[in-house]
Structures are given as C-alpha cells and as structure tokens.
C-alpha cells in the first residue's frame with residue numbers, strides 16, 4: 238500500500254510529493270479494473286486503496302520517471318499537480334491515470350524539479366544574441382548530493398584559434414566543485430556536479446554568449462542524484478561512465494573542426510564492472526582525415542606528430558597538456574619492457590611508447606580513472622589539435638590481468 242496521503246478530492250492533488258492520487262467514481266473503476274489488475278507490473282504498480290470510500294475509490298501511483306510523447310523524460314503525476322509545479326503534460330503514464338509531466342525552463346529561472354531541461358531562449362529555435370542565461374538549481378530533496386548534466390543539444394561558439402581559450406561563449410558551472418569552463422560543440426557529453434551536503438548552496442548553470450553572431454542552441458537535462466543511490470558517480474569524477482565498453486571524448490572534440498579546449502583539468506571515471514580487472518583504450522576511428530586526428534593533444538596536427546609520454550621537460554614529454562592514464566602500457570608489448578609503464582600521454586599519436594604508430598593501451602590500476610589537463614597556451618608550437626576520442630573496453634580478470 239502507499240504511504241499515508243492527504244488528498245483534496247476537489248482537485249485530485251496530493252500533498253505527498255512522492256505520489257499522485259486520483260479520486261475515481263465506481264463506474265469508472267469497474268470499467269478500468271481489469272486494466273488495473275494487468276497493470277500491476279514492472280514499472281507502474283497501480284494500487285487501489287480504500288475501494289469503497291463512499292462514492293469514490295482512490296488510485297495512487299508513484300511519481301517516478303516516465304518517457305514523454307515527445308521523447309523527453311518527465312515525472313508521472315496528476316494533471317493539476319503538473320501545471321501547479323510549472324511542468325507541461327507530455328503524454329500519459331501509469332496506465333493512463335497519470336500524465337508524463339516534462340519540466341523545461343530557460344534564462345533567469347530557478348528549478349528544483351528532477352529531470353528539468355534547461356534550454357536556450359526561443360528553443361527549439363537557435364539563439365543569436367549576447368548576454369548570459371542562468372539557471373539556478375535547488376535540490377529537489379535534502380538527500381541529493383550530485384547533479385548530472387546531459388548535453389542533449391549543445392552548440393555555442395568555439396574557442397579562439399590561437400590558444401584555444403573559451404573567451405567568446407562559455408558554459409560555466411558554479412556553486413559545486415570546480416568545473417572547467419567549456420565551449421563549442423558538446424552534444425552527447427555529460428558532467429557530474431558535486432552538490433555537497435545540505436540545501437543552502439544552489440548550483441548555477443550559466444551560458445555566456447559573446448559578441449559575435451552565432452546560432453546557439455542548447456538543451457541540458459538536469460538530473461538530481463540522491464547520495465544513497467547506486468548510480469551516483471565516484472568522488473572527483475567530472476565524467477562517469479558505466480558499462481564494459483564505451484567512448485570517451487574531450488569537450489569540443491570533433492575530427493573536422495573541433496579544437497582541444499585550454500584550461501581543462503578534470504577526472505574521467507569508468508565504473509569497474511564485476512569480474513573485470515583492467516581497461517584497454519584505443520583511439521577512435523577517424524573517417525574524416527587522412528591521418529587520424531582522434532588523439533591530437535600537442536604538436537602541430539596538420540602534419541604527423543609522434544606520441545609523447547611522461548612528465549619531464551623536453552620535446553617528447555608532456556609538460557603542458559596531457560591525458561593521464563595510470564601505469565599505461567601498449568597492448569602486446571614484447572617482454573621485458575612489459576614491466577615498464579607510463580602515466581602522461583600527449584602528442585599526436587595514441588601510444589604509451591614514443592611512436593608514430595597508434596596502439597591500444599592497457600591499464601590495470603584500479604579504480605579505472607583518467608585525468609585530462611591542458612594549460613592556457615597553444616600557439617606557436619601546438620596547432621589545430623582536436624583533443625581525444627578513445628574507445629574503451631574493460632578486460633576480464635585472468636592470470637595476466639589481475
């Protein structure tokens with residue numbers, strides 16, 4: 238049975254935020270009863286409560302997530318509850334007893350609804366103007382301690398082309414842990430923001446539009462994550478991936494026109510799946526350029542650039558910009574060099590050895606985590622670098638990978 242609820246029968250709105258409740262007359266109940274019985278299934282267990290409350294019977298359902306008719310995600314609730322909380326109905330849920338309520342908001346607003354979409358002014362049309370656009374996120378519940386941002390749409394002006402600094406448009410996160418400012422094209426990327434404990438400090442998302450004319454468009458999904466959930470990211474991970482395999486990309490990565498962003502410094506984590514002991518990284522295929530640019534962190538990538546490794550100073554070291562993979566070694570390296578490994582990798586070829594040949598790279602350091610760091614200088618040595626795109630595959634525990 239559901240928790241105790243305080244229902245106003247004239248409106249159908251419950252004062253318990255986690256459930257919605259509908260008063261139904263008995264003829265409607267008879268008509269729907271078979272459907273209700275069938276509905277006690279996977280996602281939307283519909284419960285009947287107090288079957289003979291004089292003229293009314295009450296149906297309750299949890300305010301869980303739902304897929305709206307438009308493809309956006311929402312929260313299942315009663316119609317009036319949805320409108321009173323500032324959402325818009327977007328299809329049905331809970332076997333037709335609830336509406337999938339989608340929350341979409343734009344500049345200057347404050348939201349505490351889990352699953353809110355933060356969009357540009359005029360969305361779905363692009364925005365070509367100047368100024369800043371800010372969303373203030375308050376916790377939907379005191380137990381929330383992380384915010385996940387999914388960049389469903391994210392096109393703003395890219396960095397300037399000398400030092401790759403985001404000095405025109407910027408996306409800034411404040412109020413949580415330090416997050417590097419980003420710009421350019423980041424559709425499909427995500428971030429986890431540490432919201433801390435307590436409810437006093439909101440997290441703010443700000444898009445700053447610089448002076449140049451540009452068709453900007455964004456749609457950022459804001460998911461609030463309670464501290465006690467299993468899908469919470471590990472501490473210190475700006476990005477957090479799950480699954481045995483996947484793809485990691487630096488912000489504004491694009492093989493054709495992306496530029497590696499300067500002033501980056503963050504951790505990328507991959508959840509260790511059960512019975513996997515190592516992780517192997519390989520540069521993504523690049524179908525656009527003659528020579529792959531899917532790992533170009535330093536040097537002039539308009540020509541072939543070898544891999545560079547290590548933290549020393551010199552032409553083949555990574556003193557300025559690097560991807561740090563703990564104790565990385567090339568797959569298949571011949572013994573006895575197998576015992577050697579490196580941490581920082583940069584240059585224009587992905588390899589844990591100095592090489593012009595790209596290689597798959599294995600790390601067995603746990604937990605699986607990388608760090609990406611760039612300084613604020615590119616020209617004249619570092620030109621047209623794209624950043625990185627790596628495919629990862631976790632490696633099962635064996636005699637060789639422990």
Ligand SMILES: [Ca+2]
Pocket residue numbers: 499557558611612613614615619
């Ligand atoms: Ca640099």
